Structure formats: C-alpha cells, structure tokens
Amino acid sequence: MQLVLFFIFGGLCAAAALNLLLTRHPINSALSLIVVMTSLAVLYLTLGAEFLAAAQVIVYSGAIMVLFTFVIMLLNAGEEVRTRGSRAAYLVGVPGVAALFSLLTFVFLSQGNHLGKSTLANPATLYDLSAVLFRDLLLPFEVTSVLILIAILGAVALARKEH
Amino acid sequence: MNQVPDILRILPEVILTLAGVAVMMIEAVLHQNTSRRPLGWLAVGSVAAAFWASMAQFQMAPGTGFHGVVQTDSFSAFFHVLICGIVLVCCLIALDCMPERGENMGEFFALVLFGAVGMVLMSSAVELLLVFIALEISSISTYILAGFRKHSVKGPESSLKYFLLGSFATAFFLYGVALVFGATGTTNIREIAATLATTPMPAFPVIALAMMLIGIGFKVSAAPFQVWTPDVYEGAPSPVVALMSTAPKAAAFAVLLRLTYAVFPLLHVQWSSLLWLMAALSMTVGNLAALRQQNVKRMLAYSSIAHAGYLLVAFSAPSSEGIAAASFYAVAYAAMNVGIFAVVSHVGGYDDHLNSISDYRGVAYRSPLMGAVLAFFLISLIGIPFTGGFFGKFYVFAAALHAGAIWLAIIGLLNSGIAAYYYLRLLTTVYTRHAEDSAEPNIAPLSIPIVLALLLTVGSTLVLGIMPGRVLYAARWAASSVVPPTAAPTEIVVAPLQPAR
Numbered sequence: 001m002q003l004v005l006f007f008i009f010g011g012l013c014a015a016a017a018l019n020l021l022l023t024r025h026p027i028n029s030a031l032s033l034i035v036v037m038t039s040l041a042v043l044y045l046t047l048g049a050e051f052l053a054a055a056q057v058i059v060y061s062g063a064i065m066v067l068f069t070f071v072i073m074l075l076n077a078g079e080e081v082r083t084r085g086s087r088a089a090y091l092v093g094v095p096g097v098a099a100l101f102s103l104l105t106f107v108f109l110s111q112g113n114h115l116g117k118s119t120l121a122n123p124a125t126l127y128d129l130s131a132v133l134f135r136d137l138l139l140p141f142e143v144t145s146v147l148i149l150i151a152i153l154g155a156v157a158l159a160r161k162e163h
Numbered sequence: 164m165n166q167v168p169d170i171l172r173i174l175p176e177v178i179l180t181l182a183g184v185a186v187m188m189i190e191a192v193l194h195q196n197t198s199r200r201p202l203g204w205l206a207v208g209s210v211a212a213a214f215w216a217s218m219a220q221f222q223m224a225p226g227t228g229f230h231g232v233v234q235t236d237s238f239s240a241f242f243h244v245l246i247c248g249i250v251l252v253c254c255l256i257a258l259d260c261m262p263e264r265g266e267n268m269g270e271f272f273a274l275v276l277f278g279a280v281g282m283v284l285m286s287s288a289v290e291l292l293l294v295f296i297a298l299e300i301s302s303i304s305t306y307i308l309a310g311f312r313k314h315s316v317k318g319p320e321s322s323l324k325y326f327l328l329g330s331f332a333t334a335f336f337l338y339g340v341a342l343v344f345g346a347t348g349t350t351n352i353r354e355i356a357a358t359l360a361t362t363p364m365p366a367f368p369v370i371a372l373a374m375m376l377i378g379i380g381f382k383v384s385a386a387p388f389q390v391w392t393p394d395v396y397e398g399a400p401s402p403v404v405a406l407m408s409t410a411p412k413a414a415a416f417a418v419l420l421r422l423t424y425a426v427f428p429l430l431h432v433q434w435s436s437l438l439w440l441m442a443a444l445s446m447t448v449g450n451l452a453a454l455r456q457q458n459v460k461r462m463l464a465y466s467s468i469a470h471a472g473y474l475l476v477a478f479s480a481p482s483s484e485g486i487a488a489a490s491f492y493a494v495a496y497a498a499m500n501v502g503i504f505a506v507v508s509h510v511g512g513y514d515d516h517l518n519s520i521s522d523y524r525g526v527a528y529r530s531p532l533m534g535a536v537l538a539f540f541l542i543s544l545i546g547i548p549f550t551g552g553f554f555g556k557f558y559v560f561a562a563a564l565h566a567g568a569i570w571l572a573i574i575g576l577l578n579s580g581i582a583a584y585y586y587l588r589l590l591t592t593v594y595t596r597h598a599e600d601s602a603e604p605n606i607a608p609l610s611i612p613i614v615l616a617l618l619l620t621v622g623s624t625l626v627l628g629i630m631p632g633r634v635l636y637a638a639r640w641a642a643s644s645v646v647p648p649t650a651a652p653t654e655i656v657v658a659p660l661q662p663a664r
Contacts, residue, residue: 107366114365116348116358139173139229140293143284146180147300150277153187154307157270158322 005046013039026077030068037061051126172228172235173287175213175220175243176280182209183276190269199268203258203612206272210251210279217243217283221637225644227289231351234289236644241490241637242286242417248623249410249497250279252616256505257402259613260513271311275406278304282410286417291340291350294418298336301414302329302382305407309399312514321398328391329381336378342371356426372427372434376441379422382415385475386444389468393456396464401508401515404460408467408504409497416474416493424482424646438478439571445472446578453585457519459507462585463500466544469582470496473559476575480562486642488562491635495543495555495627502620503540506533509613510606520589525597530606534593536617541586543624546579551627558635 016035023029041056133141170177186202193199217240225236233239254275261268281300288294306329310322344350346367347358359368381388396404423434449469456462474496477489510526510533511517517526527534543550556579563572627634 103370107370111365111367114346114363114367116344116346116362118344118348136230137232137290137292139232140290140296143280143293143296143300146183146277146280147296147303149184149187150274150300150304150307153270153273153277154303157267157274158307158310158313160267 002046005042009039009042009046013043024080026072026080027069030065030072033068034061034065037065048124051129167223167226167228167235169228171223172220172226172233173284174216175247175283178209178213178216179276179280179283182206182213183273183280185209186269186276187273190273193269198263199272200258200263202269202272203254203261206276207251207254207258207612209276210247210254213279213283214244214247214251217247231353232290232293233284233287235287236641237637238417238421238486238490238641238644239287241641242413242493243283245413245494245497246279246282246286246410248619249406249413249501250275250282252501252505252619253402253406253410255612255616255619256405256501256508257400259505259610259616260402260508260607261400262513266311266513271308274304274308278308278406279410282414285414288418289352289421291343291352291355295333295337295340298382298415298418299333301411302333305403305411308403309395309407311400311403312398315398315514317394317398318400319398321395324391325395332378332381332388334378335374335381339371339374339376339378342367342374346371352421352426356428359427359429368427369430369433372422372430373437375422376419376434376437379415379419380441383412383419383471383474384445384468385441385471386448386468387441389445389448389471392468393452393461393464396467397458397460400513401460401504401511402513404463405501405504405508408464409500412467412471413493413497416489419478420486420489421645423478424486428482428646435479438475439568442472442475442478443571443574445469445475446575447472450578450581450585454581456585457521459511459518459520459523459589460515462520462589463503463507466582466585467500469578470500470544472578473556473575476563476568476571477559479568479571480566482646483639483642484562484565486645487635487638488558490638490641491631492555492559494634494638495551495624498551498620498623498627499540499543502617502624503537503544505613505616505620506537506540509533510537512607516605520592523589524592524595526606527594528596532609533606536621537593538590539621540624541590543628545583545586549625549628551624551631553628554631554635555627 013036016032016039020029020032020036023032037056037060041053041061044056045053182205186206189205190199190202193202220235220240220243221237223235223240225234227234254272257271257275261271278301281297281302281304284297285294285301288297306322306326309325310318312318340350343355346365347355347362349355349358377388381391384392396408399407423431423438427434446469449465449467449472453462453465453469456465474489474492477485477492479485480488510523510530517523526537539550543552546552546556556575560572560575563569563575
C-alpha cells in the first residue's frame, strides 16, 4: 500500500516538477508547483509525519502558492521569451543535470544500505516535534526571524520611491 | 558542566541584532529631512561594542550553547573579532562617502548590522542548519546592499546577478547538507564527525562535501565559481564592496575550515586535492584577468579572486598549521582590502565618478595623503615586507611547502609576480603628473570617519607586517581549538554534549 502510494505520488511529483521547468507560462509553472507541494505532503503522510504533511498543505500549498499565483496574475505576466542565453543554459545545464542525476542514482542504488538514520520517538507525536523545534533547534528557529526581517527591510529599501 | 550562560555565547550577535532593530525603528520615526548620519554613528558604536564582546569571548571557557548549536572557542572568537572589525571600518567608510539625500541611509546601516549577525554566527555555528540560515542572512543582506544605487545602470544588474547566482550556489550548499544528513542522520558538526569516523566510508559524504564546496567556493569567489565577482563589484557601491569582499568571505572561510578539518578529516585526500585545484585556478585566473582590466574596481575584484586562491593554498597543509595560516591570511587580506576600498570610495566617490585606472592619474598630487595610503595598500597587496600582505603570503606558502605542496607554492609565487605588474600600474598612474590641459580629479575633503577608517586599516596592516606575533599566536590558538593538535584525525573525541532529553 505504502509502496503503491509512493509510486503514484512520487511520479506525480516528479512529473509536475518537470512540467514546472518546461512550460513557458508562469501561471502553469505555479500550478505545477502546487501539485509538487501537495504530492510531497502525501509522501510525508506515508512516512508517518502527519503534522508535517498538514503543515505542508496549509503553509505551502495554501498560503504561499496562493500568494504566488496572486502575484503572477497581478503582474499579468505573459509567456517567457526564449533567448540565446537560455539556449546556452540548455546546452550546459541539461548534461550537467543528467550527470548529477546519474551520479546520485548510482550512489543511492549501490550504497543505500550505508545511510544513516534519524528517528524521533516512535510514534512521533507533536510533543517530540516541538521538542526538536523549540528546544534543540531554538536558536536557528529564532535566528530565522532576522532572516525574514532582512528580506522585508530589503524589499522596502529597494522598492521605495525616492522623495 | 556548562557554567557560561547561553546568552553570553551569542553576545556579539545579540548586540548587533538589537542595534539593527534600533537603527531600523529610529529611521522609521525620523523626519524625512533629518540627517541619518547619527544612525551611522549608532551602528559604529554598536559594532564597537560587539567587537569588545567578541574580544571577551577569548577569555570564556570554550564550549557550546543552546543545545550544542553554537560553539564559542578561540576559533570563533578570532573570526568574530575579525568580522566585527571589518564591519566597523565599512560603516565608517559608508559614513564618509554616502550622500545625504536620495539614498536609504538608515536601511543601509540596518542591513549592514543584520548582515554582520549572519556572518558572525557562521563562524560560531556548529549545526549545519544554523550555518545555512546564517549564510542566508549574510548573503541576502549583501544582495540587497549590492543594488543600493538604484538609479545607476549597473546597480540593479549587480544585485540581480549576485542574487540569482548566489541563490543557485546556496542551493548546492543545502543539497550537500541534506546529503550529509542522509548519510549520518544528524546535522550537528560534532555528531557528523563522530558518525563518519565509525562507519565505513561510502560515497555519500564525498558527494555531500563536494556540493558544499561548490556553495562555499561561490561565496569566497574562488575559481571556477568566480564569474559573478567583477560585475557585482563594479555595480555595487564601494563601501559595500569593501564589506562583501572581506567579511562574508572570512565567514565562509571559517565555515570551510571547520567543515574540512573538523568534520571531514578522513576525506583529507579528496578535499585537499579539490582545493588544490581551486587554489591554483583562482590565483591564475584572477591575476591573468586583472592584467587586462581598465576599471579599478574590476581590477580589484579579480585581485580578490586571486587572494581567495592564496588563502586556499593554506588548505594543503595539515590541520594546525593550515588553519593558522589561513586565519592569519584572512586578517591580513581583510585589513589591506578594506583599506584600499576605503581609498577607492573616498577618491572615486559613492557614485564612482572616477572609475578607470586613467582617472586615477595624478591623484597623489591632488591629495598626497590619499596617494600615499593607496600606495601603501598596493604595496601590501603585492606582498612586500613590513606590510601585512607579506606575512600573510609568507605563512600560507610556508605551510604549503611544509606539507609538500611544492608545485602549488611555485604557482602561487609566480602569480604574486604577475600580480605585482597590475598593482604597480595603478601605483605609477597615481603618481604620474596630470596632463596640463585636462581637469584635475575632484576629491572630496577629508572627514572624520574616513580618517578613522584609514587609521584603523593602515594601523592594522602595519602591525601585521611589523609585529605579527600576537595575531599569529591568536591564529595558532584558534587552530588548536578546531582540531586539538594531539588528536589524530581518526580519534576525534566527541564531547559529551548531547542535549539532555
């Protein structure tokens, strides 16, 4: 059952990710991204991370993607124009990606049994998750607020009209 | 077992964050026409406080805080002091040359302060997640600062290029972190080292380390990841270039030193050969390309690529000597490079009205002080004795020679010879009398901040060149705290710092 779900949603996720890259219209890319996010949520669910799956749906597929599509529609972004630069990117990028993909596949297939493992308490409760997030990794969590503050400050500084 | 309160372990970061928030809030309530310069002085004062707090960390008992996420030891304190010093001088440079109107000066200082938080955290983080977040903080603030001259053509180009390529590189770093997590099941640097020391060595850590090297190689602008550097430096305001050519690089080198020597000592053969290649490429590409530049900032951009290469030479040496040489070089490079950009931003101005080498003709006659200081920093960049640049190169190449990397040292020395040519070309131009018929270069009068900035940079470059003993001692001490000198790479002891559950 889990394997079947994995193949269905893993395949869906990969296909949507490819579609995201290949379509020319930004809105199609954004919609494919929603599919990617939602199938990832299902994969989390099959791995037993219920809370993460719910958060993924609410935060990514919900809030962030709504904002994404909203901005694209607000800007009325049209179809991308193919330039010479992006053709060069195909010539270099596609072999690069292929090489990286085959390298990683080879390593995963041949040495997958050497992987490390990390488990929260079994079954993982919300309590265990928050112990990691708000106790062990409290500082990274708090420091993220500085990161977000910088992004806001930068957006204001760059977008403000001169007086 | 951990008597030092956690908050003291991140005191410099806390000071910088609070100051950043304060600058941001005050800027918002100030009247539109009020001068923003006091905010700059507030930033300078708080960075000085953070500098002092970092100095105090040398005295602190080494250990970790916040459940093993940050580690304060002499290594992190060393880089804290260095980064705070750089940021301090860069704030002074900005105070000198930023125009009063038309620029978001308050936001500028707030972004510098927040960026400094990221850079300082990078050097003390021992948790890859925190390293990543700190790296993002430092990068995003520099992306924005690079595009601060919105109305120039090159400003937005610089910012956008830096942002796109930088995000691409950070993605590589993150992928590496993910693979390390996959291989070991943890993102804590000490636990990773311990796990890797006990498990058979599959290919995962090698690929993960390679990915992280790509990400960091971009941040320190080492070849072949250097393509962005000249364009970004040309378009960014000079005070920002002074900052981003030194402080984020020093922080990235701190991460690289910890990663290579403390986390992956078992992969020494693999990473040292990769870094050998990067060092040789960076030095050669940087210096050869700098020969052909007509724009001063582009020339200095290629020179900074070459200097990243010199620093990477130190990685060919075994732990204690390599880390000490690299740390010392980071200080020497920072002092002279911030110094030369202080001169460039004072002479060339915030808007770069003097930008090509020929524009610098006769600067020494117009302003003898600026000419002399520029000459001093160029001499230091060449690596002539009695300057910091000489001892920096000396220790790096000595470390490489002791480790048997003779070819790398030869490539480095040849490159120093090539580099002398373009530095001397700028030097002779500065001291060439101006043709009678053309207008003299217009140089702003000296102000208090620039005098302070020049005093600090010239002073530290001189001290490093004449009495390097204390800094060298600190660098060796720092090295010993990353990898205890007695411990062989295979028996890295993992301190009993598992967070209590």
